Amino acid sequence: MKSVWRAIGTPVLASLIAIIIGGIIAAAIGYNPLQVYGSLISGAFGGAIPLGNTLAGSVPLILAGLGIAVAFRAGLFNIGAEGQYWIATVAAVWIGYHFKGMPGFLHLIFMLVVAMVVGGLWGGIIPGLLKAYRGAHEVITTMMLSYIGILFAQYCIEPGGPMLEKGYQPQSPAVAQNAWLGSIIPNSQLTWGFAIAIVAAVVVWWILFHTTFGFQLRAVGSNQFAARYAGMNVPLYTVLALGFSGVLAGLAGAVQMLSQDHRLTQSFSSGYGYTAIVVALLARNNPFGVILAGIFFSALSTGSQNMQLVSGIPQSLTDVLTGLIIFFVAAERLIPMALTWYRRRKSGRLQVSLPEGGRTDG
Amino acid sequence: MSVLANPQLWFATLAMATPLALPAIGGTFSERSGVVNIAMEGIMLIGAFFAVAFSYWTNSAWLGLLFGMLMGGVISAIFAWAAIRLAADQVVLGMAVNIFAAGLTAFLLDTVFGFNGTPANTPSLPTVHLPWLKSMPFLSGVFNDQSVLVYIMIVIVIVSHWFLFYTRLGLRIRSVGENPLAADTAGLSVSRLRYTGVIIGGLLSALGGAYLSIGILHSFDVNMTNGRGYIALAAMIFGKWTPFGAFGASLLFGFATALGIALQSFNVSSNLLGMLPYVLTILALAGLVGRSTPPAADGIPYEQHR
Numbered sequence: 001m002k003s004v005w006r007a008i009g010t011p012v013l014a015s016l017i018a019i020i021i022g023g024i025i026a027a028a029i030g031y032n033p034l035q036v037y038g039s040l041i042s043g044a045f046g047g048a049i050p051l052g053n054t055l056a057g058s059v060p061l062i063l064a065g066l067g068i069a070v071a072f073r074a075g076l077f078n079i080g081a082e083g084q085y086w087i088a089t090v091a092a093v094w095i096g097y098h099f100k101g102m103p104g105f106l107h108l109i110f111m112l113v114v115a116m117v118v119g120g121l122w123g124g125i126i127p128g129l130l131k132a133y134r135g136a137h138e139v140i141t142t143m144m145l146s147y148i149g150i151l152f153a154q155y156c157i158e159p160g161g162p163m164l165e166k167g168y169q170p171q172s173p174a175v176a177q178n179a180w181l182g183s184i185i186p187n188s189q190l191t192w193g194f195a196i197a198i199v200a201a202v203v204v205w206w207i208l209f210h211t212t213f214g215f216q217l218r219a220v221g222s223n224q225f226a227a228r229y230a231g232m233n234v235p236l237y238t239v240l241a242l243g244f245s246g247v248l249a250g251l252a253g254a255v256q257m258l259s260q261d262h263r264l265t266q267s268f269s270s271g272y273g274y275t276a277i278v279v280a281l282l283a284r285n286n287p288f289g290v291i292l293a294g295i296f297f298s299a300l301s302t303g304s305q306n307m308q309l310v311s312g313i314p315q316s317l318t319d320v321l322t323g324l325i326i327f328f329v330a331a332e333r334l335i336p337m338a339l340t341w342y343r344r345r346k347s348g349r350l351q352v353s354l355p356e357g358g359r360t361d362g
Numbered sequence: 363m364s365v366l367a368n369p370q371l372w373f374a375t376l377a378m379a380t381p382l383a384l385p386a387i388g389g390t391f392s393e394r395s396g397v398v399n400i401a402m403e404g405i406m407l408i409g410a411f412f413a414v415a416f417s418y419w420t421n422s423a424w425l426g427l428l429f430g431m432l433m434g435g436v437i438s439a440i441f442a443w444a445a446i447r448l449a450a451d452q453v454v455l456g457m458a459v460n461i462f463a464a465g466l467t468a469f470l471l472d473t474v475f476g477f478n479g480t481p482a483n484t485p486s487l488p489t490v491h492l493p494w495l496k497s498m499p500f501l502s503g504v505f506n507d508q509s510v511l512v513y514i515m516i517v518i519v520i521v522s523h524w525f526l527f528y529t530r531l532g533l534r535i536r537s538v539g540e541n542p543l544a545a546d547t548a549g550l551s552v553s554r555l556r557y558t559g560v561i562i563g564g565l566l567s568a569l570g571g572a573y574l575s576i577g578i579l580h581s582f583d584v585n586m587t588n589g590r591g592y593i594a595l596a597a598m599i600f601g602k603w604t605p606f607g608a609f610g611a612s613l614l615f616g617f618a619t620a621l622g623i624a625l626q627s628f629n630v631s632s633n634l635l636g637m638l639p640y641v642l643t644i645l646a647l648a649g650l651v652g653r654s655t656p657p658a659a660d661g662i663p664y665e666q667h668r
Contacts, residue, residue, distance in 0.1 A: 017402065029473055077453065079592075136647035137402075140596040144640040147589075155633035281454050316468035316584075323462020330454040331444045 009284050014328030022321045024315060036311045042110035043306020044189045044299035054187025057298035059255040060272040062197040066204045066280030072285045073208060074241030075221035077139050082273025083146025084123035086153040088250030089257045093264045096175025104178030112254050119250015124243025134237030150268060155179030158266050172264035181258045189335040191259040207285035217241050228247055249273060281326055363443025369503025379616030380515045380641060381570045385594035388566030393603055395559025396539035397445050398661035400456035400579050402567045404463030409434040409568025409573035411467040423485040423576050434563050434568020442560035449663035462565050468584045485605045487511060488581035509577040514543050522605035535559050539657035542664040548642040552664045554609035596643060603657060615639045
């Protein structure tokens with residue numbers, strides 16, 4: 001139990017410090033911090049519809065965040081989830097309006113599987129092979145492939161593009177309606193995609209911590225030289241871990257598409273694949289932590305619209321908060337260090353006569 | 363072929379390589395000293411915003427440049443403190459700086475300048491015109507009327523190479539990036555050298571950001587770096603952590619981008635042509651460049667034992 005608290009403690013404490021600093025910034029430029037945060041919270045959780053939208057927004061963050069966490073666990077930085085997300089969405093949409101006669105349930109599974117395979121190939125197999133056999137750094141290759149994937153998705157629905165629906169806004173035809181993911185809370189954006197995200201988190205947790213594959217993946221991540229010495233096939237696990245990561249980013253794209261737009265549209269600025277990196281970092285690559293972190297960042301995003309509307313403070317304040325949170329998560333030693341400093345100062349003042357033992361600080 | 367002979371293409375190549383080469387060399391300094399730096403994107407944004415803001419407030423683009431770089435230095439000093447003193451995870455820290463900077467600059471743009479953005483009468487840095495190049499029309503087309511920062515960048519490439527590989531301080535910075543324990547044993551201050559590396563990196567990244575805001579434009583836009591800091595990261599790795607390598611990789615990116623724009627007149631999809639720099643990079647990594655190995659102690663916090 002103590003270890004659970006320790007795992008949650010730092011991110012929570014980091015968030016609290018960031019929120020306090022954000023409040024000071026807001027107050028310094030003449031806003032009421034209580035009103036700012038009140039409108040943020042009510043915009044994210046105040047009522048069934050805001051709550052539904054917050055949970056809905058967390059789905060792509062959780063799924064892609066799981067993918068990034070898996071890669072981090074293997075010691076790899078998949079910075080390109082955004083592109084894996086879009087290239088998989090393109091593939092799912094294409095399947096979605098080309099096989100319209102299929103039974104809805106089968107069609108849904110078909111789309112999800114194709115998206116996962118495409119995401120896995122784009123994010124995993126190509127960068128994984130390049131890393132394993134050519135030594136190309138995965139940060140570069142996943143990033144480059146990510147840009148290519150986003151540009152490809154844009155190309156598909158540009159004027160004259162191959163998937164453009166004639167006579168409409170830049171968008172593709174809709175996928176078969178009987179394969180859409182249904183809504184859970186009426187009038188909100190929440191669909192059964194949320195259930196898929198939760199199941200995915202459980203599956204990832206089980207694979208990481210209760211299978212040989214997961215064990216070896218984490219072993220490669222903690223010390224690839226030791227893992228190689230123990231006879232593990234490090235290049236293979238590089239490919240598999242990045243592939244697994246891409247599979248989840250691809251799933252994120254397909255689930256989001258089947259929940260919200262049901263087609264390819266010009267919504268490329270959503271940036272779920274980038275926020276997902278932050279989700280994985282805040283969750284410290286723990287699958288259940290990813291669920292909480294995903295909901296947290298989705299709440300920041302949905303709540304910030306209401307915050308700007310009600311209190312007039314720019315929405316970008318939430319990005320400042322996010323940056324601070326991640327900073328304090330990384331600087332986890334700050335708090336113990338400040339505490340030791342404070343204690344030493346206090347004890348130094350009260351017990352000057354006592355001889356000081358132990359180390360001194362330089 | 364006529365496209366390649368057009369000096370405009372090479373003019374654009376150089377202009378687009380500049381905001382990549384500066385942060386890429388900045389990152390090289392940081393990582394050579396042993397601190398992984400993916401925060402170039404954020405530091406560029408800080409540099410870009412404060413360069414414009416101070417140019418407007420002081421009515422001098424040069425003072426704006428100075429303050430923009432200074433703010434980049436301040437942010438990177440905080441980054442360095444957390445990375446060195448607190449031994450924080452440097453990749454996580456870099457992401458934090460990037461997100462914080464994107465948020466802060468957007469927030470300040472709204473609250474300080476309002477929704478109209480930075481004022482149109484903000485001064486910007488001069489361009490350089492060399493009259494004696496007139497007799498060579500091609501070179502004149504490539505080099506004339508470039509921002510003064512393009513020339514400063516070229517000087518920085520050469521000086522950085524000399525500094526890193528031919529001076530005592532450069533050798534020391536590299537030594538704490540390769541084997542901090544040995545450097546410490548030899549009496550060098552690992553943390554001081556790492557602060558130096560990271561802060562030089564921050565100043566150069568901020569300079570790259572200022573080039574975007576007061577070098578080629580005279581305004582700041584939300585997220586105006588548009589991922590250049592990440593491309594610079596790729597250029598740094600691609601260039602194998604050397605200033606000339608980083609410059610070469612930046613030229614390649616600049617060329618591919620400029621070529622993509624030049625080919626648009628042939629009625630090819632701009633989205634497909636936009637892929638060119640990224641495809642080239644992957645091909646180069648897969649075939650030509652081979653393994654790039656970072657400095658041995660890159661990213662590993664050094665804990666001093668006393």
